[in-house]
Amino acid sequence: MSDTFEEKEVAVELRFQPKPKDIDEDIAWAQINGDVLRSLERPRPLYWVIFFGSLALFLWGVYCEIYQYNTGLGVADLENPQVWGLYIATFIFWIGMSHSGTLLSAILHIMHADWRKPIYRFAEAMTTFSLMTAGLFVLVHLGRVWQFYYVVAYPNERWTWPNFSSPLVWDATAIGSYLTTSVIFLYFGMIPDLAICRDNATGFRRTFYRALSIGWRGTDRQWSNFRVTYLTIACLLIPLAVSVHSIVATDFAVSQQPGWHTTSFPPYFVAGALYSGCAAIITLFIILRYTFRFEQYMTIPILEKLCKLTFAISMVWTYLNFIEYAAVWYGTDEFAKQSLIYRATGDYAWWWWSMNILGSVVPFSLTLKRLRTNIPVMLVVSILLNLGMWIERFMIVTPTFAHGYYPWTWTQGWWPNWVQVGIVLGSFGWFNMLFMLFCKIFPSVSMYEVKEMVYHRRLPRKNLKPLPAEG
Amino acid sequence: MSLDNLTSNWSKLRVKRPQPDQYKDAPYKWGMVIDLDACTGCNACTAACYAENNLPVVGKHRFLKGQAMHWLRIERYWGEGTESTQEFPERGAQFLPMMCQQCEAAPCEIVCPVGATHHTPDGLNSQVYNRCIGSRYCSANCPYKVRYFNWFNYPESAWPSPLEQQLNPDVTVRSKGVMEKCTFCVQRLTEAKDRARTEKRTVRDGEVLTACAQACPTSAIHFGNMADSSSAVARMWKAQQVELSADRQAKDDQREIDEQQGKTDGVLRGYRVLEQLRTYPSVVYLERIRSSEV
Numbered sequence: 001m002s003d004t005f006e007e008k009e010v011a012v013e014l015r016f017q018p019k020p021k022d023i024d025e026d027i028a029w030a031q032i033n034g035d036v037l038r039s040l041e042r043p044r045p046l047y048w049v050i051f052f053g054s055l056a057l058f059l060w061g062v063y064c065e066i067y068q069y070n071t072g073l074g075v076a077d078l079e080n081p082q083v084w085g086l087y088i089a090t091f092i093f094w095i096g097m098s099h100s101g102t103l104l105s106a107i108l109h110i111m112h113a114d115w116r117k118p119i120y121r122f123a124e125a126m127t128t129f130s131l132m133t134a135g136l137f138v139l140v141h142l143g144r145v146w147q148f149y150y151v152v153a154y155p156n157e158r159w160t161w162p163n164f165s166s167p168l169v170w171d172a173t174a175i176g177s178y179l180t181t182s183v184i185f186l187y188f189g190m191i192p193d194l195a196i197c198r199d200n201a202t203g204f205r206r207t208f209y210r211a212l213s214i215g216w217r218g219t220d221r222q223w224s225n226f227r228v229t230y231l232t233i234a235c236l237l238i239p240l241a242v243s244v245h246s247i248v249a250t251d252f253a254v255s256q257q258p259g260w261h262t263t264s265f266p267p268y269f270v271a272g273a274l275y276s277g278c279a280a281i282i283t284l285f286i287i288l289r290y291t292f293r294f295e296q297y298m299t300i301p302i303l304e305k306l307c308k309l310t311f312a313i314s315m316v317w318t319y320l321n322f323i324e325y326a327a328v329w330y331g332t333d334e335f336a337k338q339s340l341i342y343r344a345t346g347d348y349a350w351w352w353w354s355m356n357i358l359g360s361v362v363p364f365s366l367t368l369k370r371l372r373t374n375i376p377v378m379l380v381v382s383i384l385l386n387l388g389m390w391i392e393r394f395m396i397v398t399p400t401f402a403h404g405y406y407p408w409t410w411t412q413g414w415w416p417n418w419v420q421v422g423i424v425l426g427s428f429g430w431f432n433m434l435f436m437l438f439c440k441i442f443p444s445v446s447m448y449e450v451k452e453m454v455y456h457r458r459l460p461r462k463n464l465k466p467l468p469a470e471g
Numbered sequence: 472m473s474l475d476n477l478t479s480n481w482s483k484l485r486v487k488r489p490q491p492d493q494y495k496d497a498p499y500k501w502g503m504v505i506d507l508d509a510c511t512g513c514n515a516c517t518a519a520c521y522a523e524n525n526l527p528v529v530g531k532h533r534f535l536k537g538q539a540m541h542w543l544r545i546e547r548y549w550g551e552g553t554e555s556t557q558e559f560p561e562r563g564a565q566f567l568p569m570m571c572q573q574c575e576a577a578p579c580e581i582v583c584p585v586g587a588t589h590h591t592p593d594g595l596n597s598q599v600y601n602r603c604i605g606s607r608y609c610s611a612n613c614p615y616k617v618r619y620f621n622w623f624n625y626p627e628s629a630w631p632s633p634l635e636q637q638l639n640p641d642v643t644v645r646s647k648g649v650m651e652k653c654t655f656c657v658q659r660l661t662e663a664k665d666r667a668r669t670e671k672r673t674v675r676d677g678e679v680l681t682a683c684a685q686a687c688p689t690s691a692i693h694f695g696n697m698a699d700s701s702s703a704v705a706r707m708w709k710a711q712q713v714e715l716s717a718d719r720q721a722k723d724d725q726r727e728i729d730e731q732q733g734k735t736d737g738v739l740r741g742y743r744v745l746e747q748l749r750t751y752p753s754v755v756y757l758e759r760i761r762s763s764e765v
Contacts, residue, residue, distance in 0.1 A: 072647045073605075074622025079537030081616050083607040143605015143620065143648030150585040150604050160586075160602075168584035168606055255612040256578055256748060401611070405745055408546045408569070409616040411537070 020301045022115045022453065027296060029451050036193075036443045036450075037200055039292035047291040047436065054432035061426010064419045065140055073143060077417040081401045081409040086420040087141040088251075089393040090427060093276065094134035095175070095248050096269070096389065100277025101127025102182065102241040105189070106234040115305050117449040118297040122288060122439065123281050124186045129434045130280075131179045133427050138172075140423055152176075167250045174244045181240055185233045191216050191226070192448045245273045252396065258335035259343070259400040264324050271317040275359075276389035278310040282382035284435070286375055288444060297445050300373050307372040314363035314385070321359070321392075335405055342403040343395060347413030355395050358388025488590065489575035489716035489751050494698045498673050499593035499664070501655050502697035502715075503684075503754040504707045504741070505568055509691035510545075512566035516683035516692060517543050520570075523656060523682035525642045527629030533622075540619045542653040543570040543683055565759060568683070568692065571596060571617045571653035572744065572752030575715060579609035579618065587650070594697075594753060595655055603649040610650060614745050618652045621645050655694070656681040676702040697753075711741025713755050720746070 068075050078085050101123040108116040139145045151172045153162050162169040195216035198209035216222060246266035253265040262268075285306065289298040328336045343352045362384050365371045372378060402411045416424075438444070494500035520526065520543040527540050547564040573596045579588050580596065587602040588609055610618040624647035630638065638644060641658040645651050663679035676695050684692040695704035697715070708714075712721035722739040740758035743751075 072621070072623035074533070074538055077536060078620075078622065080539070080610070080619065081537070083610045083620060141606070143607065143650075144603065145648075147604045150602065151606075163581075163583055163586040165581045166584040166608070167582065168608055172584070251608075255582060255608075256614070257612065404616065405614040405748070406616050408544075 022299060022301050022305075023118065023450065024296060024299075025454055027450075027454055029454070032297075032447055032450050032454070033196055033200070035294070035296065036445050036447050037197065039294070039444060040197070040440060040442075043440070044291045044293070046287075047440070050287070050291070050432060051436045054429040054436065057425050057429025058433050059426075059429075061423050061429060064422035064426060068140075068419055068423070069145070076419040076423075079411075079414070081404060081411060082398070082414045084141070084397055084401065086394070086416045086424050087137050089397045090390070090424050091134050091137035091141065092248055092269070092393045092396070093390050094130045094137065094427065094431075095245060096273030096276050096393075097130040097280050098127040098134070098178075098182070098277065099241055099245060099270070099273040100281050101125070101130075102237055103274055103277065104281065105185065106237045106241070109234050110231070110238075114453055115302050117453055118294075118299075118445050119281070119285060119302060119306070120449075121186075121190070121446045122284060122435075122444045124182065124189070125435060125438045125442075125444070126277075126280060126284060127182050128179070128186050129431050129438070131175065131182065132434070133431045135175060135179065136427065136430070138175075167247060167254050170247045171251060174240070174247045178237075178240045178244045181233065181237050185230075185237055187212075188233060189230060189446070190442060192218065193443045193446060196447055197443065242270055245269045257400050257404055258333070259328075259339035260396070261333075261336065262324055262327065264320060264327065268317075268320040268324055271313060271320050272389060272392060275310070275313045275317045276386050278306065278313055279382045279385035279389070282306055282310065282378055283386070286379045286382075288439060289375075292439065292444070294445060297450060303375075303378065304369075304372055307366045307378065310382075310385070311363050311366040314359070314366075318360040321356075339400060339403055343399045346399065346403065348395065348399050348402075351391055352395055352399075355388050355391040358384055359392060362388065488577075491716060493575075493716070494594060497592060497594075497698050499660075499696050500698040500715075501573070501594055501660065501753065502695065502704050502708065503573075503655075503681075504693040504704050504757065505754060506691045506693070506757045507565070507567060508757060508759045509689040510566045510568060511689055511691075512545050512547065512564065513688060514545050515686045515688060516568055517541055517545060519682040519686035520653075522637075523639055523642070524654070525638050525644050527625035529623075529625075529629070538622050540621075540625070540651075542617070542619065542651070543568060544617075545569075567756070569615060569617060569744075570683070570754075571655075572615055572750065572754045573653075573655060575751035575753065576749060578612040578614065578748075578750060582608045582612045584608065593660070595657060595660075596652075597657065598650060598652055598654065600643055600645055600649045600651070605648040605650065607650065614748055614750065618650050620650050621647050623647060673699070708741070708755060711739055711755060711757070713741045713743065715753070716751060718749060 076085060101120075104116045104123040105120040105127075108120070139148060142148055151162055151169055153164075153169070153173070162172075191213055194209050194213040195218065198206060198213050201209055246269065249265035249269035252260035253262055255261065282303070285298055285303060288294055325340060328340045331337070343349075362381060365377075365381055371381070398414065402414055404410070520541070521528065524542060526542060529538055529540060533539070546567045546569055548567065549564050573594065575590075575594070577588070577590070577596045580590060583589075584606055585602050585604055587599045587604070589597060589599070591597045605620070607620055610616065610620060626644050626646065639658075641662070659679050659681065660674075663674045667674045667678075674696060676699060679694075681692070681694045684694040693704050693707060695702040697705045697708060699705060700709075712725075714720065720742070722742060725739050740760070741755045742758065743755055746752070
């Protein structure tokens with residue numbers, strides 16, 4: 001009985017070419033520990049180049065922010081119709097970037113996509129840090145940042161509440177809960193790995209990891225509780241992720257300005273968020289793979305799967321982008337139509353067209369196997385895609401101000417000055433700095449889940465016995 | 472707000488504006504009529520507004536950047552074509568004084584995260600400087616772009632000594648990072664209402680004027696209490712058949728009838744700016760009578 005079963009299976013296997021494996025199944029568990037723990041020790045010199053470059057950018061951003069804080073927002077060349085500038089555009093960009101971490105770590109976890117296992121940890125860290133960066137932009141943007149807590153619904157002696165009909169209040173609530181949940185999720189998923197770090201570290205590091213691993217011993221009971229809790233947080237996180245960017249979209253959709261007043265904005269924003277996030281994951285994937293010598297874990301087949309995912313999402317974004325234009329074009333709102341024409345032919349025409357080309361045409365390079373398995377090409381393409389998505393956010397915010405309802409306030413283009421650009425660059429520095437620090441202090445590849453992958457693959461076929469029949 | 476209210480009917484929590492007959496029994500509803508036919512574009516109203524409301528003069532450089540703080544601005548519009556090819560260059564520009572329209576369904580009010588801008592019982596769209604955190608969402612959503620932000624700490628620089636002596640003591644000097652806009656000279660209204668209350672009466676028509684209405688040499692700006700049906704402003708609204716809370720005005724119907732009959736100029740000339748957005752402004756503009764045929 002069992003013999004015929006095995007023969008059949010062999011025959012089935014021979015008919016198909018074996019797929020390239022995500023991870024080489026011959027890696028020993030001790031080697032996985034060793035490789036990942038080595039990333040906490042001594043990286044390639046490129047790591048320090050990126051780290052100190054980011055630190056310098058961050059310090060420059062801090063300088064610009066101090067100047068702006070002391071003198072007033074006027075130094076950023078904001079003016080009457082252009083009251084938001086780059087800050088809100090970049091805020092949307094960073095919120096959007098956070099979504100793909102959740103896609104990889106929570107959604108694909110529930111869907112049992114095994115290939116996410118070596119790469120979800122750093123993606124989840126990217127979520128946390130980009131949300132923190134987005135939060136900073138809210139503060140940079142406010143005129144009286146020292147009173148930002150007025151937006152939060154907290155009980156106080158005067159019974160003054162925020163205005164619950166304002167999307168900014170929804171924003172503050174949604175971003176706050178998303179950030180909290182993703183920090184918990186990131187930390188919680190890391191506990192078994194922190195225990196491995198604890199067992200291999202000495203001195204103050206051992207104390208540090210011991211405190212963080214909160215008594216993880218790897219007993220059966222701990223594992224079963226861990227699995228259930230991890231799955232629960234993942235399920236909680238998914239609706240939060242979708243709602244956060246939908247709410248950011250309502251900042252625009254709720255207002256009645258031409259070019260913003262569109263009901264398709266929430267799904268459009270979520271698609272754009274996943275898109276830019278996936279592109280950012282590819283960039284960080286390539287950087288980590290090189291700096292920490294993760295070639296065995298961040299493999300080309302995984303990169304290919306990431307690229308396919310990015311391409312699928314880019315097509316969703318292209319479709320939603322197109323129907324947004326089509327709805328305006330065939331609609332009856334003359335102001336919105338004028339606003340669209342202004343985007344395509346006015347002062348920002350170059351930017352608008354480059355956004356559409358970068359966002360909708362460049363991703364087709366991901367369909368070519370030769371290109372998507374070529375790491376330098378993918379580094380460039382992923383950065384280009386993110387550039388396109390940043391311009392998309394700029395194109396949502398700025399032209400509406402420049403060409404709104406009231407002709408008297410129309411401007412002949414408006415361009416950000418060095419203070420705004422400095423703060424935006426500083427935010428990239430801040431994000432990279434935090435991310436690089438994270439990868440140096442915490443295991444950026446999930447050791448226990450890579451072991452699971454290897455374990456399942458290594459199970460010899462002969463041991464797979466059919467379950468005994470009931471009774 | 473009781474728990475009952477929360478559980479039974481959520482729509483009660485939402486205040487719809489404008490409510491029908493909202494100001495029927497209210498003592499005050501401030502409104503304005505601006506006769507564009509009388510406006511000469513002399514900018515006296517703007518100057519009066521600067522003096523009355525402690526507006527900082529920002530200087531040429533910042534003005535050109537668009538950081539001016541004029542709550543009331545005179546807009547110039549030229550006829551079709553360029554200056555050399557337009558129809559009647561000798562008649563010059565047409566002017567439109569633009570200030571906060573004190574909308575009944577104000578787009579700024581629903582989006583302010585902290586409720587710093589809200590509706591007062593006498594129909595003003597008020598701005599609470601202490602509460603404002605400077606998110607500038609109100610300005611982003613204002614179709615008229617009549618909200619002005621304190622980009623710098625103007626009290627430091629705009630009135631070097633002894634110029635601070637000229638400041639109006641009844642009006643707050645706004646600090647860095649808050650939004651401000653035309654208030655219909657709320658300090659004057661409050662004072663007039665207080666005086667009337669002491670004398671146990673309501674404010675009489677013409678007893679209180681905004682600074683711009685007071686300064687206008689041609690009386691193009693009319694200001695008054697629309698809740699008082701005998702006031703000049705209420706009568707002008709009525710004569711133009713403009714209703715505060717109506718989506719479609721008699722003028723629009725009149726125009727259709729006129730077009731059918733082949734008339735080009737209607738009798739009614741009152742309109743509200745960007746009325747189709749359903750903001751229900753409290754300011755009515757009267758079209759210029761002079762047209763190309765005259």
